[in-house]
Amino acid sequence: MDWWFWPLCLFIFTLVIGIIAPISGVGGGVLFVPLTTAFFPFHVDFIRGAGLIMALTSALSSAPQLTKKGLANLKIMAPVVIVSIITSILGGIIGLWITAEFPEGKYYVTIMLGIVLFIIFIVMLISKRVEFPEVKKVDGISQKLGITGAWFEPSLDKVVEYKVTNMPIALPAFAAVGFIAGMFGLGAGWANVPVLNLIMGAPIKVATSTSMMIITVNDAAAAWVYLSRGAILPIIVIPSVIGITIGARIGARLAVIARPRIVRYVVLAVMLMAAVLDILKGLKGLGYVQIPF
Amino acid sequence: MKEIKVDPANTVFARTMEILTYIGLALMFAPGIIYIVYGSGFVSTEDAVKYWNVSAADFWKITRGIKISGYSWFLNNLGYLDCLSIIGVVLLALAPLASIVAALTRSDIKYKIILAVVIIEFIIAIVRPLFMYVTGH
Numbered sequence: 001m002d003w004w005f006w007p008l009c010l011f012i013f014t015l016v017i018g019i020i021a022p023i024s025g026v027g028g029g030v031l032f033v034p035l036t037t038a039f040f041p042f043h044v045d046f047i048r049g050a051g052l053i054m055a056l057t058s059a060l061s062s063a064p065q066l067t068k069k070g071l072a073n074l075k076i077m078a079p080v081v082i083v084s085i086i087t088s089i090l091g092g093i094i095g096l097w098i099t100a101e102f103p104e105g106k107y108y109v110t111i112m113l114g115i116v117l118f119i120i121f122i123v124m125l126i127s128k129r130v131e132f133p134e135v136k137k138v139d140g141i142s143q144k145l146g147i148t149g150a151w152f153e154p155s156l157d158k159v160v161e162y163k164v165t166n167m168p169i170a171l172p173a174f175a176a177v178g179f180i181a182g183m184f185g186l187g188a189g190w191a192n193v194p195v196l197n198l199i200m201g202a203p204i205k206v207a208t209s210t211s212m213m214i215i216t217v218n219d220a221a222a223a224w225v226y227l228s229r230g231a232i233l234p235i236i237v238i239p240s241v242i243g244i245t246i247g248a249r250i251g252a253r254l255a256v257i258a259r260p261r262i263v264r265y266v267v268l269a270v271m272l273m274a275a276v277l278d279i280l281k282g283l284k285g286l287g288y289v290q291i292p293f
Numbered sequence: 294m295k296e297i298k299v300d301p302a303n304t305v306f307a308r309t310m311e312i313l314t315y316i317g318l319a320l321m322f323a324p325g326i327i328y329i330v331y332g333s334g335f336v337s338t339e340d341a342v343k344y345w346n347v348s349a350a351d352f353w354k355i356t357r358g359i360k361i362s363g364y365s366w367f368l369n370n371l372g373y374l375d376c377l378s379i380i381g382v383v384l385l386a387l388a389p390l391a392s393i394v395a396a397l398t399r400s401d402i403k404y405k406i407i408l409a410v411v412i413i414e415f416i417i418a419i420v421r422p423l424f425m426y427v428t429g430h
Contacts, residue, residue: 045348049349056386061314063307064307070297072303078404089421145404230352234325234329234375235342238378242326
């Protein structure tokens, strides 16, 4: 097989992920790492490295515009990332340590990835979105920090003002999310958005936008761990980032025309399949099961 | 569309991030694409394809006979296109830090303190591998 076969497959694969992600509302990074682990020959170290750079690039490309519109808010992001930077770095260090120190480390990580993906699947299936949550009482930290914001909402033709709450409950949740993002090279919108929206009471548009801002910081910090261990390979990163960037632009245009609910369910089903495949692949590597792939 | 007044810290954060992202992407893509097309680099595409199924630690031992711990593997080899494209990744990984530094100058005292802590954490993340390397861990 020619050397360019897999990079080309990777480009087409990430292009498709990029198109599907905005239509389904499922983040590209969450699909990339588990599916690539299941179907491509790359070591999970390089897949996680590429996943981090992909998620970082996507977040960096969208966060500035969302911030200028008043949707992404530095005042929410700053206290959150104080905690999540540390855990995302720890996640990266532990993830690479497992594969470097244990001969079967790759399989342990693959099994853990499958389990995490299964949890993500459940979260995405059951979590609801609240357009404009009502915040009755603001917690002490948010009050002292004066965390408020406003943006112009075209659908209401008015400026919407908001405040957030429950910062002490949200911080441990962000710590856990940071760890998972660093360890598995995942973007973490699937967890950031429900925490910001349902626990902290940020309006859904603010939650999705501020999540992008948080991802830029968490993933950039973890990227240094992967860079320092040589786990960023241009031959894997470049086709992936180009594919998802082009795909996301096509997907964003298609999403404006139609967002059929069936696409979301198909993508969730694919996620579930990837979770099962990753667990089976890991168990096969450890010699616990015999499967033909 | 009605104009709303966005916090100046947010605005300067966004502008800095936007500029660095464009430069980082250009620096990553241009040499990266040439490397993939022509195939020669610090690690040739042929070797990369052959050994991309082993762990990062083993990959570098096999392909270059080195143990990676820090950033010298690409900083000392910028004459190679694959290493040059990593500089783009470095810029992208620095973009949030630079944006936070820029935002700090426009923030009130409470956020100056919080952002200063974030900056220190970020710098520790960057220099930690160098410190670990020096102390032999």
